[in-house]
Amino acid sequence: MKFDEELAEVDINPLIVSRDGAVAADARFILSSQDSDQPAPAPVPDAPNDGLSVIDRYTPLFQPKSIAVVGASTTGVTMANTFIRRMKAYGYPGNIYPIHPKADEVEGLKAYPSLTDTPDPIDYAYIAIGAKRIPELLASANGRVKFAQVLSSGFGEIEEGKALEQELVKSARQGGCRVIGPNCLGMYSPRGRVTFPVNPPEEVGSVGIISQSGGLGTDIIKRGQWRGVRFSGVVTMGNSADLGPSDLLEYYFADPQTKVVGLYLEGVKDGRRLFELLNSKAATKPVVILKGGRSAQGNAAAASHTGALAGDQRAWEALCKQTCCSMVSSVDEFIDTLLTFQNTTLRPERPTRQVVLFGNGGGTGVLATDSFAELGLNIDPFAAETRTALEALELPPGTSVANPIDAPVGTLQEENGWIAGKILDRVYDTSNPDAIVMHLNLASFVGRGDKDPVDNLIKVAEHVQTTHPGRAHFLLVLRSDGSQELDDIKRKYRQQALAVGIPVYDEVTNAAQALSVVQAMEVRFAARQR
Amino acid sequence: MKFDEELAEVDINPLIVSRDGAVAADARFILSSQDSDQPAPAPVPDAPNDGLSVIDRYTPLFQPKSIAVVGASTTGVTMANTFIRRMKAYGYPGNIYPIHPKADEVEGLKAYPSLTDTPDPIDYAYIAIGAKRIPELLASANGRVKFAQVLSSGFGEIEEGKALEQELVKSARQGGCRVIGPNCLGMYSPRGRVTFPVNPPEEVGSVGIISQSGGLGTDIIKRGQWRGVRFSGVVTMGNSADLGPSDLLEYYFADPQTKVVGLYLEGVKDGRRLFELLNSKAATKPVVILKGGRSAQGNAAAASHTGALAGDQRAWEALCKQTCCSMVSSVDEFIDTLLTFQNTTLRPERPTRQVVLFGNGGGTGVLATDSFAELGLNIDPFAAETRTALEALELPPGTSVANPIDAPVGTLQEENGWIAGKILDRVYDTSNPDAIVMHLNLASFVGRGDKDPVDNLIKVAEHVQTTHPGRAHFLLVLRSDGSQELDDIKRKYRQQALAVGIPVYDEVTNAAQALSVVQAMEVRFAARQR
Structure with missing residues (x-):
């Protein structure tokens, strides 16, 4: 059987999971949101086409010229304060603008009352404030923020937050920015000198990571660091309410710095797009998938972790079998596999056996x-x-x-x-x-x-x-x-x-x-x- | 199906492997040595029945009153020299008698020209000299040596040594001693203050080990040490020419100090006896088996390592399924499992699920x-x-x-x-x-x-x-x-x-x-x- 014929046989429907995130008794049979018992949610408009190449679109994320930080305190040490300190220590060369309703200065940097008051437009905004205040903040961004990473939890991973997550995306559309998260930990981009964990590797590497878990993102960076993995980027995406793994995967495929891509996934809302991307001409790099929610019980755990519906494990296995993906089942295996691809030149003309x-x-x-x-x-x-x-x-x-x-x-x-x-x-x-x-x-x-x-x-x-x-x-x-x-x-x-x-x-x-x-x-x- | 009925269904024949140790194309079909193409080897007589209980029989091995060491040098540092040094450091309280053809003193201890010249009979002899000299040495032991552990290689694990291995056992019968090995590294018995690795745990523990590999025996002791496993004994048995895993397993089953038994096995010559023992009333303790030679390739590797024929993996799996055994596939898993049994009280009335x-x-x-x-x-x-x-x-x-x-x-x-x-x-x-x-x-x-x-x-x-x-x-x-x-x-x-x-x-x-x-x-x- 030729490869194209094999592809035609894959049933990718099980990858298309309910958008409302409700846990069905048997996720296998959820083919699309229409099949769910829940009323269909009000549609969130698609992001407008910016007409940019994928590289141009994401360069401001991986090499931001200016960063806004929302949530840093003048008195305590919040996650946002820690972020500013780590960014300074890591030698971020651009402008950091703390956003604070009252203070003139935060962490020794001049602060601004809102996202629209900063001297320059914002490439990347780091947002760690109470969930309910975020939609309004983003709605008022007025096209001056390219990417907003929302760390806060309290969105789609809990029942009461599902509507708020929809509001978050709608408000982002209104304010003209794209959202990463919510319910994540940040991003690490050595070429842009951006980091969320302390003392990450200095070098720009060739392993691009997308993680739906923030904690595992940290684990991947630090374990990878001691075992010799070097990254082109690590983006934690949490609930993936707006931008999702497929968007970043498209970037890593195009990015000449990236040689291999690693994904920690709990569930994707656009299974068909992911599949088509993995099966496109762009997919010339190995992709390693660490999949959370392979079992019914793990599926339930994933739902309360990132609100994801993990889908049918067999569909994921079929996907891996037909595309340039390999599935692994533990963080250590994930790191070892990434290390191997980083340091190995694949030899398709003579596959390894002896x-x-x-x-x-x-x-x-x-x-x-x-x-x-x-x-x-x-x-x-x-x-x-x-x-x-x-x-x-x-x-x-x-x-x-x-x-x-x-x-x-x-x-x-x-x-x-x-x-x-x-x-x-x-x-x-x-x-x-x-x-x-x-x-x-x-x-x-x-x-x-x-x-x-x-x-x-x-x-x-x-x-x-x-x-x-x-x-x-x-x-x-x-x-x-x-x-x-x-x-x-x-x-x-x-x-x-x-x-x-x-x-x-x-x-x-x-x-x-x-x-x-x-x-x-x-x-x-x-x-x-x- | 009741347990006894299940037992009757197990095909244990594949466990009975050729005594001559030749690697057959398909080990599954070797039912006994008679089925082999090779001429049947001259029979080695069984050891005479000593009439002792299994505890009394092996107490001199685990708590030897006197030890002879053959192979220590007055000029260099051989394995036997190292053994004496480690035994002193570990505080062995009995007598150590170096055996040396000429020297009066070895490692600061009075030396004797032969095994029959020592002041007391020998409970345990440690033998690390050239393979060819050992049969004669044992033949002349004259009933004064209970257990002789032969470390030297060059026996059944190589084609040219198969006859020598038979001669070794025959000579031991003649001299009235039992052989452990050859092609092994020694034994560790904290209650007898006997050790072959350096600085093993001081405490007497509850995990009894039998290993057909010497190197893995060391790994098990040292890895176990750092992870909290404490041993009632570790015996490395190499080619198991005379005493085999079943003999020691019988001891550990009877030994009140031992709570769980771990076996590294490449192959056993007395599969039926092992099976019957694991299925007897004596088998009240969990047994963890780390099996080398599970695959055809691993089987071949085992043959050149200890001369073992590993037998059919399916027979081993059947054995584990029907008896108090669990099979694991790596040293780390072996250690983790032993640690678990050491620190856990099993609850058969409510097997673990939730x-x-x-x-x-x-x-x-x-x-x-x-x-x-x-x-x-x-x-x-x-x-x-x-x-x-x-x-x-x-x-x-x-x-x-x-x-x-x-x-x-x-x-x-x-x-x-x-x-x-x-x-x-x-x-x-x-x-x-x-x-x-x-x-x-x-x-x-x-x-x-x-x-x-x-x-x-x-x-x-x-x-x-x-x-x-x-x-x-x-x-x-x-x-x-x-x-x-x-x-x-x-x-x-x-x-x-x-x-x-x-x-x-x-x-x-x-x-x-x-x-x-x-x-x-x-x-x-x-x-x-x-």
Whole structure:
């Protein structure tokens, strides 16, 4: 079956969920808002077409020249005060205008009584005041605010706030601005020096994130930071009352800085648009979806979290199967997968299947081989030629060169670690693996004399990538036992490996999971190219 | 169907694998050694019946009065030297006799030329010399050695060593001792002050381990140590040429110190005996199996690791389904599951199903609800009575009391954390959960004023266990972002929680996995009691 034919078979209706956000007993059967028992809500007008390219439309969001902050206090420390402090600390170069009904100065900055009183128009307004006061505020923006991110909760995620959420969007239309949120935490854009979490990564990266949860947005930035993920942007969207995940996804697809997109979704109101976008010519980048509300119970939890109706899990799975998406089920898996795409050049012409596993720990190798096999990745014993080439190295007893290559610490200490380069060179010279996974149990290297070869083993990993370019994906697993000592050592070596572009994982199972997503994406991009 | 009838239906034949250890194309069809294409090996005589109870038989292993060490050097530092040093450091109270052909003294201890020259008979001999020299050594033991653990490799895990492994067992029969190993790393018995890893836990615990991999044995001890698992014993068995997992399992079942048994298995030669033991009246304790060689590829890897034939995965799954076993697939899952059984009183009369989830992070709650649901555990919204009782607490806006209970840090800081006690008391007073999972995202508590309620939140966890005894399993999840700062904080609070008997997990998904194993075990023990 050709790809286009497959597409025609997908039933995307289940993705189109009720706009009123009511939790139906069985969300599968809600095809559109018309099918709901609830009266259809009064329509909110579409935003007028601004005639801009998607890049031009969102550049003021990701690189705002001026920012208004509504909700900062002269006496206490609110979220808005904290935002101003973090923006200053992160070196935001533009103008920050606190909006305050009375004060002349907030957080050491000149304050203005309303959004229309600022010296310049506002690219991005950060709004964290009581929910009920926000519609009026936005209605009076008078076309001077491009994007208003509403952090406040009390909208569509609770029954009593559903009407207020509609009013919010209508008022925004009236005032001429687009809303991000409500019920979110902010955005992070290193190229615009905008941040909501404290001390995020300095560098502009290639991973674009859209998160319907603010807290998970923070988790994604901070966990990503320590594991080496660098972002082109992170936008938390909460209830997604006006702008939604599809809008930002369209931007990230067009944005040359973004190489991979990650979405945390609880539910989308425009399932058809999302699907068509993921299936369009613009969809040339891998998309990783972390989906909340996969089960009926999770669906109910999502409804009270962001007012979302999560839709039928099978529809999401169908979507992922047919497009450039992969679905994961935990934040850690999400981070590992994003890291992998960030540091990997996909190879649709030769999808990953054959893996060489190399490291210390025989039992670990056996368990790892199972994990890879269960995910459709083969750690097959080497052919005779490779085996002979490796046996000629006359490695110490206890070393097994069958694939998995089980090399005890004594072996890895030979030539102060450079032995690993010889082993891998022979693997490359006599075989053609799609990926190499090197795993090091750091505990084994402690207290084994004054030779710690891990430093050189990472150099070897860099070396094989340079001398055999484009041959095999290379993944490094650094295993700690959870003690402070080994966790610190792991952190050090992780940074060292990341600095030369090698992705690092905590366990072999995580690397297997990440590589299986790479495989799936290579297969799908290959199908699209046909 | 009654339990006995179910048993009759299990096909345990696939567990009976070829004794010669050759890898067949399809291990499923090897029913016994007679079915193999290989000529039947010369039989090794069974060990004579010593007439002892299983406790009396293995007490000398777990609490040896005297130990012989073969392989320590007067000049270099071998594994055997390291063993002696670690035994001294760990405070072994008995006699250590180094065996050395020439030296008078090794590691500061008087040495003896042979196993028959020591002042007392030997309860436990640690043997780490060249493989070929070992059969002769054991043949000459003259009934003076009870257990000989052979660390050396070069036996059944390689083609050229298969005959040597048979000779090893025959020689041991001749010399009157039982062999543990070969191709392993040693044993750890805190009640006997015996250890092979450095600085293991001091305390005698309740988790008994049998591992066919030495390296994984170390991993299990050290990872377990930092996560709060305490052991009644850890025996690494490598190729299991003579004594096998079933022998030690029989001991752990009888041992009053042991509450739960963990096995890392690659393959067993006496599948029928293992099955009958797991199905006997003695099997009153949960058994957790980490199985290497679940896939064809992993099977091949296991063959070169310990010479094991792993057998058909379906037979292992059938075994687990019918007995008091649970199968896990990674070391981390193994540790988490053991920790859970160590700290949990199983409740077969009311198997775990209804879970209350409580903590900070709305998106985390949604994802967690999915994970629990996918494992057959329900996080169902509260009934009206509970909801009303919780709403009466008038918690700050942003708190959701639907189950999952989503309480932002601002809420958890109320009454310096004691608010959590009020919330949980009302949950207990108005509902009847089978388990409560509390999750704390530690990142959210940092830099949020000088009130850090985590300390009190752990006291609350202890309090609810005391005031509502036997009501619900209680699991705590402490989430770090992987930064040094938060990892250190997590380590501190983990110890605090473990000290009052509360098991701690890294992620909500890990707690879900652990609780699902508890559920499965409760269901099975309930079936056996019928």
